[in-house]
Amino acid sequence: MLQVAVKKIRGSFSLDARFELPTPGVVALFGRSGCGKTTLVNIIAGLLDADAGRVSLDDDVLLDTGKRLNVPAERRRIGYVFQDARLFPHLSVAANLRYGEKRTAVRPYVNIDAVADLLGLGALMERRTHELSGGERQRVAIGRALLSQPRLLLLDEPLASLDAARREEVLPYLETLRDQLAVPMVYVSHNFDEVLRLASHVVLMESGHSVAGGEVAEMSLNKGLRSIIGADAVGAVVDGTVLGLDSSSGLVRVKVGHGELRLSAPNAAAGTRLRVQLLARDLIVATQAPRNVSVRNILAGVVTSVAGDDAESDLIAIDVGDTLILARVAKAATRELRLAPGIRAWVLVKSASLRAHPSAPPRAISGVRPGA
Amino acid sequence: MMWLSPGEIDALHLSLSVAARSVAFSLPLAVLLAWVLTRHRFPGHTALDAFVHLPLVLPPVVIGYVLLLLFGARGPIGAWLGRVFGIELIFTRNGAALATAVMAFPLMVRAMRISLENVDRGLEEAARTLGAGAFDRFATITLPLMLPGVLAGAVTAFSAALGEFGAVITFVSNIPGETRTLPLALYTALQTPGGDAAAARLAAISFVLGLGGLLLSEWFARRVRRLLGR
Numbered sequence: 001m002l003q004v005a006v007k008k009i010r011g012s013f014s015l016d017a018r019f020e021l022p023t024p025g026v027v028a029l030f031g032r033s034g035c036g037k038t039t040l041v042n043i044i045a046g047l048l049d050a051d052a053g054r055v056s057l058d059d060d061v062l063l064d065t066g067k068r069l070n071v072p073a074e075r076r077r078i079g080y081v082f083q084d085a086r087l088f089p090h091l092s093v094a095a096n097l098r099y100g101e102k103r104t105a106v107r108p109y110v111n112i113d114a115v116a117d118l119l120g121l122g123a124l125m126e127r128r129t130h131e132l133s134g135g136e137r138q139r140v141a142i143g144r145a146l147l148s149q150p151r152l153l154l155l156d157e158p159l160a161s162l163d164a165a166r167r168e169e170v171l172p173y174l175e176t177l178r179d180q181l182a183v184p185m186v187y188v189s190h191n192f193d194e195v196l197r198l199a200s201h202v203v204l205m206e207s208g209h210s211v212a213g214g215e216v217a218e219m220s221l222n223k224g225l226r227s228i229i230g231a232d233a234v235g236a237v238v239d240g241t242v243l244g245l246d247s248s249s250g251l252v253r254v255k256v257g258h259g260e261l262r263l264s265a266p267n268a269a270a271g272t273r274l275r276v277q278l279l280a281r282d283l284i285v286a287t288q289a290p291r292n293v294s295v296r297n298i299l300a301g302v303v304t305s306v307a308g309d310d311a312e313s314d315l316i317a318i319d320v321g322d323t324l325i326l327a328r329v330a331k332a333a334t335r336e337l338r339l340a341p342g343i344r345a346w347v348l349v350k351s352a353s354l355r356a357h358p359s360a361p362p363r364a365i366s367g368v369r370p371g372a
Numbered sequence: 373m374m375w376l377s378p379g380e381i382d383a384l385h386l387s388l389s390v391a392a393r394s395v396a397f398s399l400p401l402a403v404l405l406a407w408v409l410t411r412h413r414f415p416g417h418t419a420l421d422a423f424v425h426l427p428l429v430l431p432p433v434v435i436g437y438v439l440l441l442l443f444g445a446r447g448p449i450g451a452w453l454g455r456v457f458g459i460e461l462i463f464t465r466n467g468a469a470l471a472t473a474v475m476a477f478p479l480m481v482r483a484m485r486i487s488l489e490n491v492d493r494g495l496e497e498a499a500r501t502l503g504a505g506a507f508d509r510f511a512t513i514t515l516p517l518m519l520p521g522v523l524a525g526a527v528t529a530f531s532a533a534l535g536e537f538g539a540v541i542t543f544v545s546n547i548p549g550e551t552r553t554l555p556l557a558l559y560t561a562l563q564t565p566g567g568d569a570a571a572a573r574l575a576a577i578s579f580v581l582g583l584g585g586l587l588l589s590e591w592f593a594r595r596v597r598r599l600l601g602r
Contacts, residue, residue: 045501046500047497047500047501073497073500073501074500074501074502074503074504074505075503076501077503078501079501079502080497080498080501082494082498084494086492086494086495086497086498088495088498088499088513089495089517089600090516090517090599090600099499099502099504099512100502100503103502103503103504103508104503105503130600144502145501145502148501148502148503
């Protein structure tokens with residue numbers, strides 16, 4: 001468990017943030033630029049002093065201003081991936097990677113070969129850092145942070161300076177990292193698509209304050225968050241298990257909650273886990289079991305909440321079996337269908353509007369993990 | 373070097389030896405001061421900064437005189453050095469090295485500060501999150517990255533040390549073979565009837581040394597820049 005509660009005043013800007021993250025897990029600090037995300041991350045890292053507050057990781061207190069305790073950054077064992085990579089220009093890629101590894105006092109849980117493998121760095125080792133592309137630089141920066149054997153990894157908009165293609169190049173590596181090493185991560189971003197793909201929890205920041213926090217789907221109901229990401233990006237991410245290939249359609253069958261979705265996911269073998277992104281605008285809600293419809297994806301569940309989204313539409317949260325998904329419907333439809341908490345509902349969605357990304361159940365990080 | 377007289381060869385050797393000692397002695401101190409003045413704010417910062425720059429604005433003779441007062445056989449520091457370590461500075465080449473070092477010190481510190489100001493502090497923060505303590509960060513990140521400035525400072529100081537006249541002659545006098553460096557030899561030659569040819573030769577040596585130093589530092593700086601990919 002990562003617990004953070006800190007305050008800092010800097011001129012006219014005041015930071016007052018608190019959140020908790022069950023470990024292993026990935027928490028996204030989300031908010032407009034200038035809302036204090038980087039300041040907060042720097043305090044967690046120990047690069048910046050807080051005026052007051054407490055930061056603890058599992059049983060280890062890193063900062064407690066009340067007890068005048070402040071572990072210096074170099075002894076916190078917190079890895080940091082900066083937006084601008086900050087590779088050391090006078091060292092080769094290999095020497096950059098080994099910089100943190102050499103200075104760690106603990107038994108390593110991941111070695112340079114594993115990191116090179118995980119992040120595809122094998123061919124870059126002898127390069128100088130100025131010969132790398134933006135995406136490669138960030139991968140090296142991630143590897144360098146990992147090799148310092150951190151207990152927590154902070155990523156401050158690591159993809160923000162990359163174009164869309166480079167972003168797509170690096171994102172899968174971050175997913176692999178989350179799934180294979182299960183290092184707890186604090187991921188700063190203002191791109192909600194990245195948040196949906198990577199995070200388990202979201203903390204919403206507004207002008208220095210952490211205004212809300214929770215699991216991704218639950219947080220998608222948050223008005224403040226929706227006003228930042230725009231109505232079209234609202235949605236839920238659900239974890240599913242691949243059941244197998246549907247040979248007639250070429251789609252894979254994925255168990256989600258108590259139901260099943262069919263979607264396009266090349267190379268997804270039976271038994272593997274997928275994170276499926278269901279955007280609220282793509283879902284259709286029915287209050288009777290639908291018959292004679294072309295849509296093949298139908299999930300049955302129970303409405304848990306109805307929230308006004310804007311003047312014309314509502315956001316309906318539906319539990320489809322220990323899994324919350326969100327659907328946007330017109331207010332008129334809410335009234336006609338009498339949608340309210342407790343009502344049975346069926347959710348329809350086209351396969352083409354579903355996006356899936358690889359996922360794996362996080363394994364607990366405890367000392368040394370073999371083969372990692 | 374058959375066209376130089378033994379006295380001139382002595383002066384050349386001595387100058388190189390004095391300049392080398394001067395740079396070797398002042399380099400670590402200059403790095404430390406550049407770092408303190410660039411990276412720290414403390415009461416007395418401005419005063420220390422001004423003190424370091426004094427040799428630039430004072431007549432060299434004044435510096436030589438102050439050194440004489442402090443490091444002379446009866447000066448507070450000079451007497452202590454003599455008593456404890458048996459070191460004598462006055463009228464010796466080590467004294468000449470001290471005088472040139474003091475004169476060249478501000479130039480050295482300036483060159484290093486400019487270079488240090490260009491070192492991205494973000495890189496030091498990154499090193500910190502990777503487990504590097506303060507000295508470790510300085511030795512493995514800051515110092516290598518400010519190396520162009522250190523080299524530039526060393527070369528500038530070396531050249532200035534070769535050419536220093538006023539402070540040297542005031543502090544350690546003009547003793548052939550011990551403190552008569554190139555500019556002092558040149559001055560002596562000019563004072564000697566028929567010394568014109570010798571003066572010209574010494575001037576030519578100074579010219580070659582100065583130019584050589586500049587070219588060498590330029591070449592070095594370029595290599596370092598290429599290494600850093602700039």
